[in-house]
Amino acid sequence: MKIATYNINGIKARLPRLLEWLEETRPAVACLQEIKTQDEGFPADEFEKLGYHAIWHGQKSFNGVAILADGTKPVEVRRGLEGDPEDEQSRYLEAEVFGLRVACIYLPNGNPQPGPKFEYKLRWMERLRARMAEIAAEEVPAIVTGDFNVIPHDTDVWAPAAMAGDALMQPESRDGYFRLLGDGWTDALATHNPRGGVWTYWDYQAGAWQKDQGFRIDHALLSPELADRLEACGVDKARRGREKASDHAPVWVELK
DNA sequence: ATGACTGCCTCTGGCAGA
Numbered sequence: 001m002k003i004a005t006y007n008i009n010g011i012k013a014r015l016p017r018l019l020e021w022l023e024e025t026r027p028a029v030a031c032l033q034e035i036k037t038q039d040e041g042f043p044a045d046e047f048e049k050l051g052y053h054a055i056w057h058g059q060k061s062f063n064g065v066a067i068l069a070d071g072t073k074p075v076e077v078r079r080g081l082e083g084d085p086e087d088e089q090s091r092y093l094e095a096e097v098f099g100l101r102v103a104c105i106y107l108p109n110g111n112p113q114p115g116p117k118f119e120y121k122l123r124w125m126e127r128l129r130a131r132m133a134e135i136a137a138e139e140v141p142a143i144v145t146g147d148f149n150v151i152p153h154d155t156d157v158w159a160p161a162a163m164a165g166d167a168l169m170q171p172e173s174r175d176g177y178f179r180l181l182g183d184g185w186t187d188a189l190a191t192h193n194p195r196g197g198v199w200t201y202w203d204y205q206a207g208a209w210q211k212d213q214g215f216r217i218d219h220a221l222l223s224p225e226l227a228d229r230l231e232a233c234g235v236d237k238a239r240r241g242r243e244k245a246s247d248h249a250p251v252w253v254e255l256k
Numbered sequence: 257a258t259g260a261c262t263g264c265c266t267c268t269g270g271c272a273g274a
Binding site for chain 1: 259260261262263264265271272273274
């Protein structure tokens, strides 16, 4: 069973690319981030035509997440994270599907840092950690996947110096990420690529894609109950090179 | 040292992204 995550950077602009990807790779579950549309604008019919049923949490212009499943509708468990009643950004959606708990996340970018956006990022990470601890306590096979906006190690970026001041690789951001791993979650891609050098994002600017100047920020974290079932994982890198591509590439895990 | 693309909704320029 394949589970994929894809920051699509606008579902309206990306729809042909997205449908093509679903048809060609047929993941059982697809977690999408940055749909950038209100709930009413979500093209559920287009996915239904391909046999995918979806749940989504939209927002005007920015953010927004969705979970699609092949032949079955994900059963929603949570929409948004607890811990901040003021937070109106759509960044978290959790469902039960195919006997798995699947959480789709779009963690805040946090730039510029320092500043209020960085503080929001760090607080959001703590709220995520609290929810992930609850899931872990249920001892269910679970995957938390999406755009974490964290570059975990220096080997996860083409040039650490070029990104040194960026919120994605500040010690506080990394600590927040490593605390999740310390709670027992397995970073699928890191486990299978211990030397790093695997990117999931390439900037649109300055020819970053052509020069392969990317970094790894889209992750799949597996609970102990699921980590044993990890058979393969990877990045669908070629998608980044297509016409009208997202600046992210899809990440997938194959589970027994 | 700086700016560079792209999408969104539209005060068609300013914001956000990473």
